Amino acid sequence: MGGALVATLGSLLYPAMLGFQKVTSAPERVIATPATGPLTEADRDFVVEVRSAGLWEYPVGQMALRKGTTKAVRTAAQHLIEGHASLDAASRRVAAQLAITLPNQASPQQQGFVTTLNGDSGQQFATDMATILRATDGRFLSTIASIRTTTRNSLVRSLADAANDTVLDNVTVLEQTGRVDFSQVIAQETSTSKLPARSVTPPPPVAGQPQVVLTPPTTGTASPSPSVR
Numbered sequence: 055m056g057g058a059l060v061a062t063l064g065s066l067l068y069p070a071m072l073g074f075q076k077v078t079s080a081p082e083r084v085i086a087t088p089a090t091g092p093l094t095e096a097d098r099d100f101v102v103e104v105r106s107a108g109l110w111e112y113p114v115g116q117m118a119l120r121k122g123t124t125k126a127v128r129t130a131a132q133h134l135i136e137g138h139a140s141l142d143a144a145s146r147r148v149a150a151q152l153a154i155t156l157p158n159q160a161s162p163q164q165q166g167f168v169t170t171l172n173g174d175s176g177q178q179f180a181t182d183m184a185t186i187l188r189a190t191d192g193r194f195l196s197t198i199a200s201i202r203t204t205t206r207n208s209l210v211r212s213l214a215d216a217a218n219d220t221v222l223d224n225v226t227v228l229e230q231t232g233r234v235d236f237s238q239v240i241a242q243e244t245s246t247s248k249l250p251a252r253s254v255t256p257p258p259p260v261a262g263q264p265q266v267v268l269t270p271p272t273t274g275t276a277s278p279s280p281s282v283r
Contacts (some may be wrong), residue, residue, distance in 0.1 A: 080095055081094060081095050081096035081099070082094055082095070082096065083095050085098060086152065086153070088151070088152060088207070090151070090152075090207050090208045090209045091205075091206040091207035091208050091209075091210075092206045092207060093152055093207050093210070094205070094206075094207075096200075096201065096204070096205075097201065097205050097207050097210045098152075098154050100197065100198075100201045100205075100210060100213070100214070101145055101148055101149050101152070101154050101156070101210065101213065102149075102154065102156060102157065102256070103194070103197065104141060104142075104144075104145040104213060104217050105142060105145045105146070105149070105156045105157060105256075106157055106160050106161060106164065106256045107138070107141075107160075107164075107190075107194060107221075108138035108139075108141055108142040108145070108268050109142075109157065109158075109159060109160040109164070109256070109266065109268075110160035110164040110165065110167060110168050111134050111138050111187065111224070112134065112135055112138040112139065112142070112268045113168060114134060114167070114168060114171055114183060114187065115130075115131045115132070115133075115134030115135035115138065116131070116135060117131075117168075117171060117172065117183075118130060118131030118134065118179075118183055119131040119132070119135070121174075121175060121176075121179045122179075122180065123176060123177075123180070124180070124231070126227075126230055126231040126232065127180050127183070127184075127231050127233070129227060129230075130184070130224075130227040130228050130230070130231050132271075133223055133224060133227045134187075134224060135270075135271060136270060136271060137220040137223055137224060138220070138268055139268045139269060139270035139271070140216075140220070140270065141216055141217060141220045142267070142268040143267075143268075143270075144212075144213055144216050145213060146265065146267075148209045148210065148212075148213050151209060152207075152209060152210075155258065155259070156259070156265070157256035157257060157258060157259060158259045158260070158263060158265065158266045159256055159257055159266075160256055161253065161254050161255055161256045162252070162253045162254075163249060163253050163254050164256075167186050167190075170182060170186075171183055171186070177233075180231060180233040181233045181234075181235060183233070184228045184229075184231045184233040184234045184235075185233070185234050185235040185238050185239060187224065187228050188225060188228045188229065188234045188239050189238065189239045189242035189243060190242075191221050191224050191225050191228070192225065192239060192243050193242075193243055194217075194221050195218070195221055195222065195225070198214050198217050198218045198221060199218070201214045202214040202215065202218065
C-alpha cells in the first residue's frame with residue numbers, strides 16, 4: 055500500500071483541528087490516494103481525533119476505577135478503559151497504513167479535563183467525570199456521523215463504525231451513572247468555543263519517542279469494539 059500513497063509525509067502531519075473548534079481550512083481536500091480510497095484532510099483529522107480522545111478518556115477510566123464509589127461509576131470506568139484500548143489499537147493500525155502521524159499526548163484542553171478530575175473526589179468526581187465525558191462524547195458522535203457519511207476511504211469508514219459503537223456505549227454507561235448534569239451538557243454542546251487552536255490540538259510526538267499504547271485489561275468485562283481491518 056505504501057507505493058500507492060501519493061502524498062508527502064509533511065502533507066499528512068495533522069494540523070490544529072480538535073476540541074470544540076473546527077479550524078481545518080479545506081476538509082474536503084484530497085491529500086493522498088491510497089488503494090483504500092481517497093484520503094481527505096477531514097479523514098486524517100478524524101484518525102488523529104480518535105487517538106486523542108483515547109489518550110485522555112482511558113486514564114480517566116483508570117481514575118474512575120480508583121475513585122468511583124458506586125457500581126455504576128466503576129462499570130462506566132471499565133467500559134472507558136476497554137473501549138478506548140480497542141479503539142486506540144484500531145486507530146494506530148489505520149494510521150500506520152495511511153502514513154498518518156499520531157500524537158502521544160492529548161490536547162491541552164483534554165489534559166485540563168484530566169487535571170480537573172484528578173483534583174476531584176467522591177460525588178463531585180462522579181458528577182464532573184460523567185458530565186465532562188458526556189458532553190465531549192456527544193460532540194464526538196456528531197463528528198463520527200459526518201465522517202462516516204462523507205469519507206471515501208474504506209479504512210476510515212471502518213474506523214468510524216468502530217468509534218461510533220465505542221462512543222455510543224460510553225455515552226450510555228455514563229448516563230446510567232445518574233451523575234450527568236444535562237443542563238451543563240446542553241450548554242457545552244450548543245456553545246461555540248473561543249479557545250485558540252493551540253489549546254485544542256494535541257502536540258506532535260517527540261522524534262524517536264516510542265508510541266504510547268493504551269493497554270487493554272487482562273480480563274475484560276465490557277463488550278469489545280468492532281475490529282478494523
